[in-house]
Amino acid sequence: MGLAGDVIDYRLLFRGAPTAFVVLDPELVIVEASDAYLAATARTRAELVGRPVFEAFPDNPTDPEAGGPAAWRASLHRVLRERVTDTMPIQRYDIPSVGGGFDTRYWAPVNAPMFGPGGELRYIVHRTEDVTEYVQARRDEDAPDDLWARTEQMESEVFARQRLQEQNRTLQTVVDSVDAVVVGCDPDGRPVLYNEPARALVGDRLEGLPAEGWGERLHLYTPEGCPMVGTDSPLMRVLRGEWVHGAEVIMRPPGAPRQVFRLHGRPVTGLPGLATVVTMHDVTVHRRVARFKECELEVSRIVARPGPVEDVLSQAMECVGSMTGWAAAEFWAVDDVAQVLRRTSGWVEPGREPLSDLPDPLLYGQALPGRAWQTKDAEWETSTQQAAGESLSRAALAIPVPSGSLVLGVIVCYSDTEEIPDDVRTAIQTGIAAHIGEMLERQRAERLAAELDRTRDEYIALVGHELRTPLTSIEAYAHFLLDEPDLPAEHQRMLHVMQRNATSLHTIVTKLLDVAGMRAGHLTLRPGPLDLTAVVHEAIDGITVDTAAVEVNAAPRVEIEGDAERLRQVVDELLTNALTWTDDDATVGVQVRADDRTAVLTVSNAGERISVEEHARLFEMFFRGRSAHHRGLPGAGLGLTLARVIVELHGGTLTAGQPEDPVTTMTVRLPVRQSPVPSVPR
Incomplete structure (x- = not known):
């Protein structure tokens, strides 16, 4: 027995092991063999070490059907390729005999990989057992008893080996067929x-x-x-x-x-x-599709928010890039005047350098963004397709942003990895571009509408001021002439017509200026406490038609906070409008009521109903229905517009009843005057 401090000679142990081993390097060159292997193959270590294994053990040229070398070679290559142990079935592999020729031998081999400290495959260990006696005994019925006993033992081992090998083959076939x-x-x-x-x-x-x-x-x-x-x-x-x-x-x-x-x-x-x-x-594809859908939904939320176009586009590019796995994203807008593309916003993954050095602006058809603008279709570009100086990325996708048949801009996404053009990604990005296109078109329409409204209001204000001065002069001079004592009756009649028409025109101009001022925010109210019921009664008392045509149902007192003069304009307009349209034998109903928070004024008439088409336009500036034109009723289509603006400036609403209602009702809702909340003693 050796001492605890003795150094173990592993080479001696290997060579003296009672099992036949030979060690090969990855090039299938023999680097060592055990003494038992040398004895089994009738070779010396000098004859084997350093030689390729199939040069040391060549095929038997006298046996054209010999399959042992081919099977051994296939097993060794499987170990090299798959890094797994391979147990071979019993093989016939004849070896050169000492006196020349070949000896018939049968072997039961196993080939196993051996790895170095870094995980690399260093060697293949080939362990084998000579089972020639077993194979021959099965063919010779006159073999001695001790050989038969040895044969039965080997047969049991071989059966176990074959069963294990079949299980391994079955298991490998099963796992190879699995898609995962x-x-x-x-x-x-x-x-x-x-x-x-x-x-x-x-x-x-x-x-x-x-x-x-x-x-x-x-x-x-x-x-x-x-x-x-x-x-x-x-x-x-x-x-x-x-x-x-x-x-x-x-x-x-x-x-x-x-x-x-x-x-x-x-x-x-x-x-x-x-x-x-x-x-x-x-699950890359499934995750990618789900992520793209989430991105498309988030982009639709971003573009629905109010805000400057530049900020919205920057947020959208960050969303597109970060949520769909791109390293950078840019938006190039079409300059309609210069007919070029200009980079207006972009996003780069934190910690990365810009992936594009494209010139700005780009011409129609120039580089990837220009080609997408030109073709009006998605354009992919991989590293093998990129022209020198066009991009620093390894792949890019450009998606045109449509508005009907026009292109408003181009979204360009960059990747710093190799990408394969992907129909799913292209389709989703195209959907995202459509959302951005809708936003840009909506922003453009809103901007044009705002400019049109501003221009119209400015024009109305300009014309109104220019008209009001001469109208005032006409009214004043007509009044002055009517005071002449010897004026003929015919002249008096003409002056009264002149004065009446000038006053009517002056009223229209005043309404125009009021509407324009209120829309521009230049007109302020003079609010104060008032009684809405009193305002309604004053308005009814001031009408020039038979007051019996008006039926009033009003609370004794409804206190609100408001501009009495402006609210009187609202009541006058609603009463005039109702009396104009009610039938001759019908009455106009007026109600005033209130609860703890809201005061409600309704004015109803049972005259001609409002059509569905005209109902939605009742409060538009200058709108007059077909019946008004047909009956030759005076007016400019400003009264209801002004009334609604005044009510809304008071924090209230003015609405019309539904077209199918038997009675046309205008409803004003205003906040009531709130009493101070008493403090609670502690």
């Missing part, structure tokens, strides 16, 4: 089993590498973007005996598109050398 990535690991987390998708995904990067190193080697990340390292990773949890189901893993190697996997793992018992099995399902 399947990797089996030993107790240290080193891979010992791969299927075809796993070999295609990781190649030889996990050779002999424990599970704690997978995250760094494969560039694995959590959904939050954190590197997947340490003992809390799903792989390490499986090795600790946990069952992991549906953990999301992101593979993001430099210079390649990221992939998303759903990882499932479980411990395995009862299989020597296999401790865990991990499967990874590629």
Whole structure:
């Protein structure tokens, strides 16, 4: 027995082992052999070491059907390719005899990989057993009893070997047929089993590498973007005996598109050398489609918010870039005057340099954005297609932003990894561009409408002021002439017509100026406490028709806060309008009521109903219905417009009843005057 401090001579142990071993390097050159192997093959170490294995053990040229060398070569290549142990069935492999020629031999071999400290495959160990006696005994019924006993033992071992080999082949066939990535690991987390998708995904990067190193080697990340390292990773949890189901893993190697996997793992018992099995399902496409849909929804929310176009576009580009996996995104707007594209907003992933050095502006058809503008269709560009100086990215997608047959701009997305043109991504990005196009068209329409309104109001104000001065003079001189004592009756009649028409025109001009001023925010109210019931009665008393045609139902007193003069204008307009349209034998109904918070004034008439088409336009400036024109009723279509503006300035509403109602009702709702809330004694 050796002492505890003795140094073990592993070379001596290997050479003296009672089992036949030969060690090969990855080039299939013999680097060492055990004494038992030398004895079994009748070779010396000097004859074998340093020689390619199939040069040392060539085919038997006298046996054209010899399949042993081919089977051995296939097994060794499987070990090199898949990094797994391969157990071969019994093989006939004749070896050169000492006196010349070949001796017939049968072998039961196993080939196993051996890995270095860094996980690289260093050697292949070929262990074999000479089973020639067993094979020959099965063919010779006169063999001695001791040979038969040995044969029965070998037969049992061979049966177990064949059964294991069949199970391994069946298992490998099953896992290779699975669409997911399947990797089996030993107790240290080193891979010992791969299927075809796993070999295609990781190649030889996990050779002999424990599970704690997978995250760094494969560039694995959590959904939050954190590197997947340490003992809390799903792989390490499986090795600790946990069952992991549906953990999301992101593979993001430099210079390649990221992939998303759903990882499932479980411990395995009862299989020597296999401790865990991990499967990874590629859900990249599903995640991408879901992410794109989320992005499209978020962009639709962004473009629906009010705000400057530049700010909205910047937010939309950030959303498009960050949510759909691009490294940068830009918006190029079409300059209608210069007929060029101009970069108006953009986003770059934090920590990255700009991925585009395109000139600004771009001409029609120039570079990727210009081509998308020209073709009015999505344009992809990969690194192999890029012209020198056009882009610093490795892939880009340009999507035109449409408005009917016009292109308002181009969205350009850049990637710093290789990308394959993707119909799903193109379709979603096109949908996003449509939302932005609708926003730009809406903004343009709103801007034009605002400019039109402002121009109209300015024109009305200008014309009104220019007309009011001469009208005032006409009214004053007509009044002065009417005071002449000897004026003929015919002249008096003409002056009265002149004065009446000038006053009517003056009223229209005043209404025009009021509407324009209120719309521009230049007209202020003079609010104060008032009684709405009193305002209504004053208005009724001031009408020039028979007051019996008006039926009043009003609360004794309704206190509100408002401009009495302006609210009197509202009541006058509603009463005049109702009396104009009511039938001769009908009455106009007026109601005034209030609750704790709201005062309500309604004016109703049972005259001609309002058509559905005209109902929606009642409060438009200058609108007059067909019946008004047909009956030759005076007016300019300003009264209801002005009345609504006055009510809204008081914080209230003015609405018309529905066209199908038997009675036409105008309803004014105003906030009542609130009494101070008494303090509560403590």
